[in-house]
Amino acid sequence: xxxxxxxxxxxxxxxxxxxxxxxxxxxxxxxxxxxxxxxxxxxxxxxxxxxxxxxxxxxxxxxxxxxxxxxxxxxxxxxxxxxxxxxxxxxxxxxxxxxxxxxxxxxxxxxxxxxxxxxxxxxxxxxxxxxxxxxxxxxxxxxxxxxxxxxxxxxxxxxxxxxxxxxxxxxxxxxxxxxxxxxxxxxxxxxxxxxxxxxxxxxxxxxxxxxxxxxxxxxxxxxxxxxxxxxxxxxxxxxxxxxxxxxxxxxxxxxxxxxxxxxxxxxxxxxxxxxxxxxxxxxxxxxxxxxxxxxxxxxxxxxxxxxxxxxxxxxxxxxxxxxxxxxxxxxxxxxxxxxxxxxxxxxxxxxxxxxxxxxxxxxxxxxxxxxxxxxxxxxxxxxxxxxxxxxxxxxxxxxxxxxxxxxxxxxxxxxxxxxxxxxxxxxxxxxxxxxxxxxxxxxxxxxxxxxxxxxxxxxxxxxxxxxxxxxxxxxx
Ligand code: CA
Numbered sequence: 001x002x003x004x005x006x007x008x009x010x011x012x013x014x015x016x017x018x019x020x021x022x023x024x025x026x027x028x029x030x031x032x033x034x035x036x037x038x039x040x041x042x043x044x045x046x047x048x049x050x051x052x053x054x055x056x057x058x059x060x061x062x063x064x065x066x067x068x069x070x071x072x073x074x075x076x077x078x079x080x081x082x083x084x085x086x087x088x089x090x091x092x093x094x095x096x097x098x099x100x101x102x103x104x105x106x107x108x109x110x111x112x113x114x115x116x117x118x119x120x121x122x123x124x125x126x127x128x129x130x131x132x133x134x135x136x137x138x139x140x141x142x143x144x145x146x147x148x149x150x151x152x153x154x155x156x157x158x159x160x161x162x163x164x165x166x167x168x169x170x171x172x173x174x175x176x177x178x179x180x181x182x183x184x185x186x187x188x189x190x191x192x193x194x195x196x197x198x199x200x201x202x203x204x205x206x207x208x209x210x211x212x213x214x215x216x217x218x219x220x221x222x223x224x225x226x227x228x229x230x231x232x233x234x235x236x237x238x239x240x241x242x243x244x245x246x247x248x249x250x251x252x253x254x255x256x257x258x259x260x261x262x263x264x265x266x267x268x269x270x271x272x273x274x275x276x277x278x279x280x281x282x283x284x285x286x287x288x289x290x291x292x293x294x295x296x297x298x299x300x301x302x303x304x305x306x307x308x309x310x311x312x313x314x315x316x317x318x319x320x321x322x323x324x325x326x327x328x329x330x331x332x333x334x335x336x337x338x339x340x341x342x343x344x345x346x347x348x349x350x351x352x353x354x355x356x357x358x359x360x361x362x363x364x365x366x367x368x369x370x371x372x373x374x375x376x377x378x379x380x381x382x383x384x385x386x387x388x389x390x391x392x393x394x395x396x397x398x399x400x401x402x403x404x405x406x407x408x409x410x411x412x413x414x415x416x417x418x419x420x421x422x423x424x425x426x427x428x429x430x431x432x433x434x435x436x437x438x439x440x441x442x443x444x445x446x447x448x449x450x451x452x453x454x455x456x457x458x459x460x461x462x463x464x465x466x467x468x469x470x471x472x473x474x475x476x
Contacts, residue, residue: 029207030307031200031257031266032122032330035250036085036211038078038134038160038218039291040272040302041282044243048302049285052236053243057251061270065306066315066353072365072376073274073323076291076298078159079136080369081273081323082213086117086137086148088327088344090366090423095431097369100159109431110138111148116342118327119149122209125336130199131155133192133213139172146178150211153178154195160215163188163222187224189216189242193249197256204260207334212253213273216246219280239281263308267333269326270304278458288401289449292442294367294374294383295401307333311353320360320376325349364416366423370433372446375420380409382416385446392416402452437463 042048045055047062074084074091077099083091091097094112111117119129130152131145136159138144145153158172165184166173174181175191184191196212223241231240257263275298276282277291289295303321305311310333324346331338332348351357367374371386379396392406392413406413433439437460444463448455457463 027335028265029126029334030309031208031210031262032127032334033210033212033253033266033268034085034326034330035268035270036082036133036213037246037270037272038213038215039274039277039280039282040217040243041276041284042287042297042300042302043283043285044217044239044276045302047304050283052234053240055243055247057247057254058270061250061254061268061306062304064308064313065268065304065311066317068303068305068317068319068321070318071271071301071303071321071323072299072367073271073301074299074365075367075369076274076293077369078134078218078273082135082137083111085273085323085326086111086119086211087115088118088324088342088346089115090324090345090427092368092427092430093345095428097427097430098432098434099369100432100434110140110143112431113142116338117149118330119145119209119211121149121327121331121336121338121342122334123149123151125331125334127207127209127334128203129209129211131211131213132195132199134159134215134218135213144179152199154182154199155192155213156215160218160220161188162220163215187222187245189214189245189249190224193252196249196253200253200256200260200262204262209330214246214249217242217280217282219277221280236281265307265309267307267310267330268305269330270302270306271323272301274298275301286399289445293445293449294372295449296381296395296399299367299374305329305349305353307353310350315353317352319352319358320362320365321349322346322362322365325361364419366420368424368427370430370439371443373420373424375416375423377416377419380412380416382413382420383446383450384420385443385450388447388450390417391450401449404450435460 044050044053046059073081075081079099080091080096083096094115123129129150131150133155135145135155135157139157154177156173156175161173175184192214217239221238223238227241227244231237234240257266274291276284284290284297287297287300289297328344328346329349347361364377373384375382379394381393381395382390384390391404393401394405441460441463445455457466
């Protein structure tokens with residue numbers, strides 16, 4: 001009898017599941033677009049308060065969704081930040097801690113072969129997938145986007161390149177389509193924007209995942225003549241012009257989604273891969289530090305999630321959020337249950353954006369690159385510099401991170417140190433490091449910022465000049 005009842009129960013369960021699946025399949029899966037910028041400053045968009053850079057289309061995108069005020073990338077430089085975003089887990093868990101891929105330091109290493117990308121999961125879930133623009137997750141054949149879940153790759157493998165055509169680019173720098181060099185004319189931001197428009201036109205009838213990784217506004221500070229003229233006399237002329245191009249192209253894509261009638265059911269994430277750089281005229285506003293630093297200016301980023309069908313426009317979200325959440329949010333929105341073995345560090349943000357949940361998606365977040373480490377727990381932020389020490393800030397009262405509370409709040413300090421230690425136990429040793437010159441520069445910047453002291457150099461050439469001058473002054 002028991003056996004019969006169990007069979008009936010299983011049958012009923014199967015019927016119920018079947019009807020749920022049928023209902024879910026009736027609902028069209030959303031298109032998913034990640035618009036990733038490079039080295040953009042925290043306040044360098046209209047919607048983030050910029051008064052001198054014009055971004056009408058990006059501001060409209062922000063207004064169509066929710067703007068996050070406490071969102072962070074998982075690294076303060078390009079490559080590891082992208083590794084975290086693409087896998088949804090802390091990149092240090094698979095040894096991708098340092099910047100640089102396919103160079104003298106990392107050699108053949110890049111994205112570990114045994115980690116799963118969000119493109120792979122979405123592709124398995126029936127999405128067509130494309131990566132556009134900068135890759136920077138490895139230069140060898142096994143790291144190629146076409147091997148990591150992307151049906152199409154229209155971009156370049158390296159971390160930066162000219163925005164204009166190069167005569168004889170190597171295989172990392174060349175613009176390529178699925179491995180084959182593309183000769184192009186014009187300006188890279190336009191080329192990538194045009195490709196994004198082409199792709200949505202061609203793929204409008206089935207759900208697609210587009211990873212749209214502009215190299216703007218990373219150096220070199222190349223802009224179009226007409227836009228340099230437009231901003232003649234502007235104190236940040238090149239950045240203003242590059243940002244204008246970026247905005248035009250993001251506008252083109254939005255326009256295309258609208259006219260194809262698919263904007264409503266397209267989920268868009270918009271963010272920068274790290275804070276503004278010291279050499280691209282960017283501004284961190286009230287935040288301390290910049291790209292490469294464990295202060296907020298290095299990892300707190302402008303972040304927007306837009307999905308008009310589900311999320312009401314004009315919203316603001318203050319909970320602690322990570323770029324690692326993009327993977328989890330995207331697969332949940334696509335109604336794909338990733339394998340249980342895939343233990344993501346990110347969480348699905350949708351319940352927070354539709355009011356089902358409140359509070360912080362994360363109780364704590366961690367950052368580490370070689371000699372510098374940081375941890376966030378509630379309002380407290382810890383920064384640790386190897387062989388130097390640590391500082392503790394209360395971001396609620398001191399967003400600019402100037403007042404070290406480590407001696408005043410020993411309990412909070414110990415609690416956050418313990419959490420950090422537990423997290424570090426889950427990590428691999430970095431699989432490669434960076435050049436000693438850049439590591440020395442980064443070390444110097446952290447030491448000076450932690451003690452609120454003068455920064456003497458921000459680049460290897462600056463360091464060389466400073467040390468030579470010190471030597472000469474000493475001799476005189
Ligand atoms: Ca970057």
